[in-house]
Amino acid sequence: MTDTLTRPTDADAAVGRSRARGPLDPRIINAGALILLGVLVAAPLLLILLRAVAPEGTPALGQVWEVLASGTNLGIIRNTVLLSTLVVVGSTVLAAPLAFLMSRTSFRRQRWLDILVIVPFMTPPYINSMAWIIFMRPRGLVEQWLGPTAAAPLQSAFFSVFGMAMVMSFNLFPFLYLILRNSLDNIGASPEEAASVHGGSFRYRLRRVTVPLLLSGYSMGALLVFVKSAGEFGTPITLGNRIGFIVLVSEIFQHSSIFPIDFTSAAILSTVLLSLGIGAWFVQQWFVARRNDRVVAGRAQKPASVELGRWKPVAWAWVVVTFVAAVGVPYFTVFASAFTRLESAGLVWSNLTLLNFQVLFDPGSGALTAIGNSFRLALLAATIAATIGMMVALLAVRQRGVAPSTIDFLSLAPNTVPAIVVIVGLIFLWNAPWMPAPIYNTTWMLVLAYVVLYLPFSVQNVKAVYSQLGDTLFEAAAVAGGSWWYRTRRILLPLIMPGVLAGWVMAFTISMRELVGSLLVRPPSVHVISTYIFREFEQGNRSLGMAVAVIGVFTTTIVLVIADQYRGRMAARRTG
Amino acid sequence: MSLPKPLRSLALLAALAMIAVACADAEELQDAVGETDDAMEPADDEPADDAPADDDATEDDAASDEGGTLVFYSAGPGGLANDLVEAFTAETGIEVEMFQSTTGDVLGRLEAEMNNPIADIVYLASWVPAVNYKDQGRTQPYTPANTDDLNDGWADPDGHFWGRDGSALAMTINTDLAPSIPEDWEDLAAPEWEGLVTMPDPQQSGTARDFVAAFLDDRGDSAWDLFDALADNGLSIEGSNRPAIDSVISGANAAVIAGVDYMGYGAIEDGEPVETVLAASGTIVTPRPMFITEWAENVDEAQAFMDFVFSDQAQQIVVNRRLMPSRTSIEVDPIMQPFDAVPLLSYDWGNIEATGDDVLAEFVSRYVR
Numbered sequence: 009m010t011d012t013l014t015r016p017t018d019a020d021a022a023v024g025r026s027r028a029r030g031p032l033d034p035r036i037i038n039a040g041a042l043i044l045l046g047v048l049v050a051a052p053l054l055l056i057l058l059r060a061v062a063p064e065g066t067p068a069l070g071q072v073w074e075v076l077a078s079g080t081n082l083g084i085i086r087n088t089v090l091l092s093t094l095v096v097v098g099s100t101v102l103a104a105p106l107a108f109l110m111s112r113t114s115f116r117r118q119r120w121l122d123i124l125v126i127v128p129f130m131t132p133p134y135i136n137s138m139a140w141i142i143f144m145r146p147r148g149l150v151e152q153w154l155g156p157t158a159a160a161p162l163q164s165a166f167f168s169v170f171g172m173a174m175v176m177s178f179n180l181f182p183f184l185y186l187i188l189r190n191s192l193d194n195i196g197a198s199p200e201e202a203a204s205v206h207g208g209s210f211r212y213r214l215r216r217v218t219v220p221l222l223l224s225g226y227s228m229g230a231l232l233v234f235v236k237s238a239g240e241f242g243t244p245i246t247l248g249n250r251i252g253f254i255v256l257v258s259e260i261f262q263h264s265s266i267f268p269i270d271f272t273s274a275a276i277l278s279t280v281l282l283s284l285g286i287g288a289w290f291v292q293q294w295f296v297a298r299r300n301d302r303v304v305a306g307r308a309q310k311p312a313s314v315e316l317g318r319w320k321p322v323a324w325a326w327v328v329v330t331f332v333a334a335v336g337v338p339y340f341t342v343f344a345s346a347f348t349r350l351e352s353a354g355l356v357w358s359n360l361t362l363l364n365f366q367v368l369f370d371p372g373s374g375a376l377t378a379i380g381n382s383f384r385l386a387l388l389a390a391t392i393a394a395t396i397g398m399m400v401a402l403l404a405v406r407q408r409g410v411a412p413s414t415i416d417f418l419s420l421a422p423n424t425v426p427a428i429v430v431i432v433g434l435i436f437l438w439n440a441p442w443m444p445a446p447i448y449n450t451t452w453m454l455v456l457a458y459v460v461l462y463l464p465f466s467v468q469n470v471k472a473v474y475s476q477l478g479d480t481l482f483e484a485a486a487v488a489g490g491s492w493w494y495r496t497r498r499i500l501l502p503l504i505m506p507g508v509l510a511g512w513v514m515a516f517t518i519s520m521r522e523l524v525g526s527l528l529v530r531p532p533s534v535h536v537i538s539t540y541i542f543r544e545f546e547q548g549n550r551s552l553g554m555a556v557a558v559i560g561v562f563t564t565t566i567v568l569v570i571a572d573q574y575r576g577r578m579a580a581r582r583t584g
Numbered sequence: 585m586s587l588p589k590p591l592r593s594l595a596l597l598a599a600l601a602m603i604a605v606a607c608a609d610a611e612e613l614q615d616a617v618g619e620t621d622d623a624m625e626p627a628d629d630e631p632a633d634d635a636p637a638d639d640d641a642t643e644d645d646a647a648s649d650e651g652g653t654l655v656f657y658s659a660g661p662g663g664l665a666n667d668l669v670e671a672f673t674a675e676t677g678i679e680v681e682m683f684q685s686t687t688g689d690v691l692g693r694l695e696a697e698m699n700n701p702i703a704d705i706v707y708l709a710s711w712v713p714a715v716n717y718k719d720q721g722r723t724q725p726y727t728p729a730n731t732d733d734l735n736d737g738w739a740d741p742d743g744h745f746w747g748r749d750g751s752a753l754a755m756t757i758n759t760d761l762a763p764s765i766p767e768d769w770e771d772l773a774a775p776e777w778e779g780l781v782t783m784p785d786p787q788q789s790g791t792a793r794d795f796v797a798a799f800l801d802d803r804g805d806s807a808w809d810l811f812d813a814l815a816d817n818g819l820s821i822e823g824s825n826r827p828a829i830d831s832v833i834s835g836a837n838a839a840v841i842a843g844v845d846y847m848g849y850g851a852i853e854d855g856e857p858v859e860t861v862l863a864a865s866g867t868i869v870t871p872r873p874m875f876i877t878e879w880a881e882n883v884d885e886a887q888a889f890m891d892f893v894f895s896d897q898a899q900q901i902v903v904n905r906r907l908m909p910s911r912t913s914i915e916v917d918p919i920m921q922p923f924d925a926v927p928l929l930s931y932d933w934g935n936i937e938a939t940g941d942d943v944l945a946e947f948v949s950r951y952v953r
Binding site: 440 | 831
């Protein structure tokens with residue numbers, strides 16, 4: 009379904025020709041884009057492969073085998089697969105009932121749930137983990153409320169791979185939810201009604217009609233969740249390292265940042281991590297190819313509905329529990345911790361304080377500088393990414409052929425490749441002894457890392473808008489004698505601007521919270537929000553770290569609230 | 585953020601961004617997962633004109649970050665490093681670019697940058713890596729001022745690296761939870777302490793690693809008896825010093841064994857129910873070395889910083905952060921023990937360096953994996 013939308017068709021190509029025949033030969037533009045993406049994306053990834061198989065310049069496959077076959081690394085690979093599988097299971101448990109309720113029942117009127125479901129996705133994973141650790145730790149909040157006896161089994165369950173899987177599921181289930189809900193919406197009422205007419209019970213319909221039709225969409229979502237959790241950094245580095253559950257990402261981080269450095273192992277394990285994702289993709293493709301479900305019939309469909317009846321309270325209870333755990337617990341803990349004075353005293357009135365915020369606003373603490381740095385760097389990176397992404401997206405949609413599809417592939421790769429792999433590649437490239445550009449160990453390195461990591465958001469958003477534009481406006485302008493530049497300026501840019509801005513905002517928001525790249529390539533003296541919080545947490549000043557997190561949450565919330573009002577006013581203007 | 589112009593354009597851009605934010609939450613996520621069914625909203629011309637203005641403003645901003653005269657890589661504690669750098673800059677006007685993290689991180693970064701090294705001066709929380717660095721020719725000799733009354737054995741004989749400050753490894757106890765106040769290491773192996781004791785992981789904590797090696801140097805193979813007894817008693821071995829101490833402060837454990845003393849003193853002063861005990865039979869004091877790198881570009885500034893950190897002023901800052909000063913003439917805070925009052929195991933840094941790796945491997949195979 010996704011494929012048919014993004015694959016350039018003949019019509020697209022024709023449209024493209026009339027849209028954007030520019031003053032420059034497209035081959036020159038293509039070459040330029042290829043060189044740019046080659047340096048930004050392809051070179052770092054190739055250097056990883058090179059370093060993995062030939063660390064000293066000569067092939068050393070024996071060493072690869074040695075690293076891979078070591079008991080420790082096998083265990084780490086097993087851990088990664090186990091954790092990612094558990095996260096897929098966890099996300100399914102969270103996402104499936106919610107998707108069903110929102111697509112098939114009267115819950116679909118509760119649109120605010122769709123907003124709420126974004127919150128856990130937008131919460132930085134490391135903050136989510138830290139909050140859960142503070143909540144669950146011995147003599148933490150959960151123990152304070154339930155008492156040591158009741159809390160003990162919860163705590164021991166949490167400080168294990170299951171706790172990690174739970175926290176990561178809370179972060180990632182929104183992906184799966186959106187995919188499942190869209191698939192459910194697409195199925196429509198007819199197949200189920202047909203089954204119903206023939207006397208199929210609710211369970212029978214669910215088992216023989218709905219679930220089988222969902223499987224293709226689900227497998228795509230499960231693949232995404234699997235790949236995302238295999239590449240996830242925040243939870244393994246906080247909770248995982250704490251309980252000694254090492255996965256590929258944490259081991260790569262260890263090898264590339266902590267003494268003794270072992271870039272060769274980092275490269276080999278990065279390659280393994282990449283292969284794991286590719287392997288999962290093949291499994292998913294094989295799975296989808298075996299099935300051949302057509303659910304989009306191309307005609308108007310009536311949405312299917314199920315009456316909840318007496319199950320309604322149960323459904324509500326489930327929704328409330330889901331969101332209390334996914335949103336309530338982490339945010340409550342972040343706030344509670346930010347306003348707490350003594351670690352040992354827990355959450356009681358006498359232990360509440362504003363001290364952490366005083367420290368935060370004291371210039372000597374560096375917190376404000378870190379927030380300012382994040383803001384500036386994210387602004388810069390998002391703007392550059394939006395610019396490059398816009399050009400690349402216009403190229404990719406417009407033409408067919410090897411060069412444009414390579415451009416397309418490269419510009420989207422950083423979204424699928426785990427961030428730590430991209431970053432290690434960037435280090436290999438920009439820190440190489442032969443690299444003439446003195447970017448490594450400057451602030452620009454952070455900007456560069458953010459741009460590469462979040463370029464796909466910009467590309468995807470512009471492509472989404474651009475591929476839906478009709479041809480007529482451009483033709484009309486051309487017929488009326490509008491020059492290429494005029495058509496671009498007055499028609500193309502205004503029309504794709506929402507996509508550009510959407511990508512810009514996404515890149516900006518996520519750059520503001522990026523952790524792994526910031527930890528690995530930040531120059532001396534430069535802290536950003538995420539590294540600041542991470543360091544304070546590591547040094548035991550959890551409350552201060554959480555206070556900074558609160559400021560971050562506030563800024564985001566304010567932006568979102570204003571944005572919502574702005575959008576409401578715009579809509580009013582348009583209709584009025 | 586002090587410039588009004590960037591600030592204004594930031595606000596402008598933030599406002600523009602908001603037009604898209606609403607799509608940016610729900611629809612963005614869908615785009616990210618590949619669902620492009622939902623059409624974006626029709627375009628609005630407004631945003632197009634204003635965006636470029638911000639570009640310039642931020643570029644100016646980032647450019648001003650460059651420059652700097654001394655690059656300092658420092659292990660923790662972060663507060664102390666900040667205080668010293670601040671006082672040094674106030675005194676000399678030399679700007680310091682600091683990378684501050686754990687010893688493992690600092691060493692990792694140094695190694696990762698070996699192609700293009702930039703650190704002029706380095707401070708570590710562990711003695712052994714400094715010895716290695718000198719052996720590999722990565723340090724240069726310099727004898728700082730104010731080091732006449734340095735603690736015995738706190739400097740490299742050839743003057744390559746110098747102990748700026750130090751800490752004793754102690755038992756830090758949560759007095760609310762402790763069944764008794766221990767006097768010596770063995771006390772924590774008693775049945776009443778079962779499941780209550782933690783120790784920093786020697787794989788992650790250089791000081792804990794040195795402690796194990798020193799303990800073996802002092803007691804020979806019978807040293808393993810203590811660790812065996814502790815392990816049988818449910819010793820948890822996790823993380824670096826900070827999480828170990830934290831688990832005692834928060835009450836997850838009741839005692840940390842072989843943790844740095846200054847973190848305990850800090851907790852006591854914060855009002856936490858904590859006590860720091862030095863074992864009667866002896867412990868180790870790890871001097872924390874500072875050295876100028878062989879490749880340093882700002883040698884004069886680095887030497888000035890070396891001189892500064894041993895001055896009375898800087899050593900007082902050290903004491904204020906509850907680390908042990910390196911000079912005998914500097915008085916410690918009443919809450920702390922001075923260097924000459926700490927009962928020491930008999931150990932030799934040369935031996936610790938020589939045996940450290942093997943001891944660590946043995947320790948890990950016995951108790952960790």
